[in-house]
Amino acid sequence: MIPHQSHPFWLIAAGALVAGVILVLLAQRMRRVRGLASGRTLALDDVTLYSSRYRLSGRPDRIVRVGKAIVPEEWKSAKRLWPGHIAQMGVYFLLIEERYGVRPAYGYVVLGTGNRHRIENDARLRSWVLDLADQVRDARAKLREPIGVSPRPAQCRACGQRGNCSQRAD
Numbered sequence: 001m002i003p004h005q006s007h008p009f010w011l012i013a014a015g016a017l018v019a020g021v022i023l024v025l026l027a028q029r030m031r032r033v034r035g036l037a038s039g040r041t042l043a044l045d046d047v048t049l050y051s052s053r054y055r056l057s058g059r060p061d062r063i064v065r066v067g068k069a070i071v072p073e074e075w076k077s078a079k080r081l082w083p084g085h086i087a088q089m090g091v092y093f094l095l096i097e098e099r100y101g102v103r104p105a106y107g108y109v110v111l112g113t114g115n116r117h118r119i120e121n122d123a124r125l126r127s128w129v130l131d132l133a134d135q136v137r138d139a140r141a142k143l144r145e146p147i148g149v150s151p152r153p154a155q156c157r158a159c160g161q162r163g164n165c166s167q168r169a170d
């Protein structure tokens, strides 16, 4: 029999247990309301991923492990899904594959409305994103190339850069 003076302890323990269950239920409800998936959170906007192979980087809002799968989640305040959101998810797929050695099969874009859009990591998205990455690399490489101009000689005569310029018109 439990001694009379131990009742407060059991009451406190029971109260803590009930409070714990309520907190877990509230957390689950909050996750559902915010559109978050269940699973073990590997990163919560605190891991920046880099790919030396593709020269890309990105920081998913959340990376979740669900069983053996890894699922990125990105939250957007937008009310509709834009192509840029899908491209961003495609970049995350490449980065996660390189970092964790697991190719995500899908990810979620969670909109401001709470709607979850499942983005499939299929061959079409992969090739589109790799093509975009090529274009970004080309654009970066061209940043140092001079832009072709056709100045009038009078403009160049008054220009303070004429001594450094290979395109000056004499």
Ligand code: SF4
Pocket (backbone or CB within 6 Å): 149, 151, 155, 156, 157, 159, 160, 161, 162, 163, 165, 166, 167, 168, 169
């Ligand atoms: S000297 Fe070169 S930079 Fe200056 S006006 Fe001519 S083309 Fe342009």
